[in-house]
Amino acid sequence: MPFNGEKQCVGEDQPSDSDSSRFSESMASLSDCECSRQSFTSDSSSKSSSPASTSPPRVVTFDEVMAATRNLSNLTLAHEIAVNENFQLKQEALPENSLAGRVKHIVHQAFWDVLDSELNADPPEFEHAIKLFEEIREILLSFLTPGGNRLRNQICEVLDTDLIRQQAEHSAVDIQGLANYVISTMGKLCAPVRDNDIRELKATGNIVEVLRQIFHVLDLMKMDMANFTIMSLRPHLQRQLVEYERTKFQEILEETPSALDQTTEWIKESVNEELFSLSESALTPGAENTSKPSLSPTLVLNNSYLKLLQWDYQKKELPETLMTDGARLQELTEKLNQLKIIACLSLITNNMVGAITGGLPELANTLKRISAVLLEGMNKETFNLKEVLNSIGVQTCAEVNKTLMERGLPTFSAEIQANLIGQFSSIEEEDNPIWSLIDKRIKLYMKSLLCLPSPQKCMPPMPGGLAVIQQELEALGCQYANIVNLNKQVYGPFYANILRKLLFNEEAMGKVDASPPTN
Numbered sequence: 001m002p003f004n005g006e007k008q009c010v011g012e013d014q015p016s017d018s019d020s021s022r023f024s025e026s027m028a029s030l031s032d033c034e035c036s037r038q039s040f041t042s043d044s045s046s047k048s049s050s051p052a053s054t055s056p057p058r059v060v061t062f063d064e065v066m067a068a069t070r071n072l073s074n075l076t077l078a079h080e081i082a083v084n085e086n087f088q089l090k091q092e093a094l095p096e097n098s099l100a101g102r103v104k105h106i107v108h109q110a111f112w113d114v115l116d117s118e119l120n121a122d123p124p125e126f127e128h129a130i131k132l133f134e135e136i137r138e139i140l141l142s143f144l145t146p147g148g149n150r151l152r153n154q155i156c157e158v159l160d161t162d163l164i165r166q167q168a169e170h171s172a173v174d175i176q177g178l179a180n181y182v183i184s185t186m187g188k189l190c191a192p193v194r195d196n197d198i199r200e201l202k203a204t205g206n207i208v209e210v211l212r213q214i215f216h217v218l219d220l221m222k223m224d225m226a227n228f229t230i231m232s233l234r235p236h237l238q239r240q241l242v243e244y245e246r247t248k249f250q251e252i253l254e255e256t257p258s259a260l261d262q263t264t265e266w267i268k269e270s271v272n273e274e275l276f277s278l279s280e281s282a283l284t285p286g287a288e289n290t291s292k293p294s295l296s297p298t299l300v301l302n303n304s305y306l307k308l309l310q311w312d313y314q315k316k317e318l319p320e321t322l323m324t325d326g327a328r329l330q331e332l333t334e335k336l337n338q339l340k341i342i343a344c345l346s347l348i349t350n351n352m353v354g355a356i357t358g359g360l361p362e363l364a365n366t367l368k369r370i371s372a373v374l375l376e377g378m379n380k381e382t383f384n385l386k387e388v389l390n391s392i393g394v395q396t397c398a399e400v401n402k403t404l405m406e407r408g409l410p411t412f413s414a415e416i417q418a419n420l421i422g423q424f425s426s427i428e429e430e431d432n433p434i435w436s437l438i439d440k441r442i443k444l445y446m447k448s449l450l451c452l453p454s455p456q457k458c459m460p461p462m463p464g465g466l467a468v469i470q471q472e473l474e475a476l477g478c479q480y481a482n483i484v485n486l487n488k489q490v491y492g493p494f495y496a497n498i499l500r501k502l503l504f505n506e507e508a509m510g511k512v513d514a515s516p517p518t519n
Helices: 017-028 062-083 099-119 127-142 149-158 161-169 175-189 192-203 207-255 261-283 297-310 320-357 361-374 385-406 414-428 433-451 467-509
Strands: none
Touching: 062 207, 062 320, 099 127, 099 207, 127 149, 127 161, 127 175, 127 207, 149 175, 175 192, 175 207, 192 207, 207 467, 261 297, 261 320, 261 467, 297 320, 297 433, 297 467, 320 361, 320 385, 320 414, 320 433, 320 467, 361 385, 385 414, 414 433, 433 467
16 A cells, blocks of 8 residues: 555556545435435444434443544554554663663663672572563463474473573573574564674673673564564555444444544535535526536545645644654644745746746756745744745856856846745745645645546646656645545445435424534
């Protein structure tokens, strides 16, 4: 399930055709041509996903809350494993100067100091060392596959703690020999990436330090094993993801009836926007006075998804059905905002000096790289966009003048340079016409992606003015369409239920809330 930055065709690598058809069937039942008033009043929509209910709120117990939390954690983890090819478990390292980090270091150091003093006593005390070997034995056995009986028997025989205790009572135990056997066995079981760690273990002379490092490497091996298991399970999880996520979310909904409140509001905003748009069209002079138009559920849902590209992820909660993709959507939106500015800068430059630089594609690439580098981190609160746009304008003028001088052409006058820099700086202003134009065309492109049928394997045509960011926009578009298509497959039945209720209510009550929508 590719969600990386590689260019790929929309509609590919979805979990299954049957899951896609389920969503299509759910939405088809709401189509303008086939959906009747009776279909909206049917009992096909589940009570738990109804956006409005007249019954009193049910008291949710602590056990139900915990059950819903566990289901949400499992759903989120499964989704992340399936869609994120780079998902890996990593060891949590405590900050070096933190209180928890200092306490951990002191406690661990005290343990190993006590072990060192016991092994160097006269006579030596081996009890703690034997317990360590017992723990090491269990960890090694956990790495073995069910068919590894020969190595299992060997480990149990060599690291037999009862035998080691008997040897210790007669001062005949070889701690260094046991450690060497453990290191040798770890070398057979570890991943190739741990070979250097095994070599360092073999070169360590102090027995206490050897045991300490053995546990460190064993922790790394456990993490390797967990990540290998995740990688092995990913293809199976991807095939079952749609059904699994839908089932888990239904369980959450049964435990927490309000688990679709934000989703309902998110879709309702699009319904109100479409109603307002239709009401404006009806009032337009010369418009035909036809029968009251009905809303397209597919159009409403697609417009809801498009709103995610301008979502304020810092201040506004995501719909519950999109929580698992929140980080991906936020990153995608941030990259898209950067591409919008690059496209705006390119359009301004071409309008002003296109006749001069039109035949210089290497210059266009240079200016694009300058803009991309200076716009890195533009979504941080400390980022001063106006100052950066001014800097891009200055560097653009410098690069263009340099290229013109190399070709023996006259350079820009101070007036042209000031005009160009001023237009660059004005991009951040509200209702800037260049920004509005590029934003509208990118929305049109993304909307056309969502309207493509699933078997479609070619990208839609790129609107004018976006050629400079075509490659990056197509990659982001594929990523965005994959997120949306998977989300539709998983939560399509829930969206269909919400749309039945909302569109039926609008039909019964007339054009309620047809005021201009607020973002």
